[in-house]
Amino acid sequence: MSLVDFTDIRMEQRAVAGVTVPVAVVPRIKNQGYLSRILHSLKGLLEGMRLTFGYLVHPSRIVTRQYPENRETLKFPERYRANLKLVYDEKGYHLCGGCKLCEKACPNASIRVLNRKSPITGKIELDRYIWRMDSCTFCNACVLACPSSSLEMGHEFENAVYDRRLLIYNLNRYAGPQAEVMEKLDEETRKQAMEPRDAYGGPVPLAGEELPNIVPVRVDSPGNPASRPGQGSDA
Numbered sequence: 001m002s003l004v005d006f007t008d009i010r011m012e013q014r015a016v017a018g019v020t021v022p023v024a025v026v027p028r029i030k031n032q033g034y035l036s037r038i039l040h041s042l043k044g045l046l047e048g049m050r051l052t053f054g055y056l057v058h059p060s061r062i063v064t065r066q067y068p069e070n071r072e073t074l075k076f077p078e079r080y081r082a083n084l085k086l087v088y089d090e091k092g093y094h095l096c097g098g099c100k101l102c103e104k105a106c107p108n109a110s111i112r113v114l115n116r117k118s119p120i121t122g123k124i125e126l127d128r129y130i131w132r133m134d135s136c137t138f139c140n141a142c143v144l145a146c147p148s149s150s151l152e153m154g155h156e157f158e159n160a161v162y163d164r165r166l167l168i169y170n171l172n173r174y175a176g177p178q179a180e181v182m183e184k185l186d187e188e189t190r191k192q193a194m195e196p197r198d199a200y201g202g203p204v205p206l207a208g209e210e211l212p213n214i215v216p217v218r219v220d221s222p223g224n225p226a227s228r229p230g231q232g233s234d235a
Ligand code: SF4
Pocket: 084, 105, 106, 107, 108, 109, 110, 111, 135, 136, 137, 138, 139, 140, 141, 142, 143
């Protein structure tokens, strides 16, 4: 039982610092008798003990997880969103054709897709897929906007860094054609068509280019990891 009856809260006009403003007036906590307060406390105590013993008897119901001890066995709901990823097929080719629909769909300019003319095929292809984790709100709009299902949300949540500029990085492992174009090339041409990209290479963390107000970070700065988990050089 709550000590405050929230149905009694009423709005009033009151003068505050010489200005009349609407305020919510909350009724004072009702005075309880001594015995009533003891019973109220005991009730709360018993409810807590019932919960604790319930978890003791049925440990499968426990919601709290012992992190980081359980890091290896952590399970996430399928829809949990921790990081944005490019999708690669089983041969390691990305599916992104560089259409920039995700960039347009992003409400806060957290994506920048840089394309280039392929030196091999002569067609437009993905050069760098830059994602700003520091401003991303994980709304999933980019994933939904992609016509070729080239994006997905991952579960890699341990992304803390000491320098927030390191939260801006390339998602693509290589500059080059997407999978459907790769399939039409012979083996040797495919290798030539793929130019490796690491997470912090090129204009990322942007070397002062492309995104405003970002001071360049040297890739070999102390504490600057060579690549992000699940990204870059492990292709
Ligand atoms: S999840 Fe939302 S905020 Fe983040 S990059 Fe995609 S569209 Fe932008």
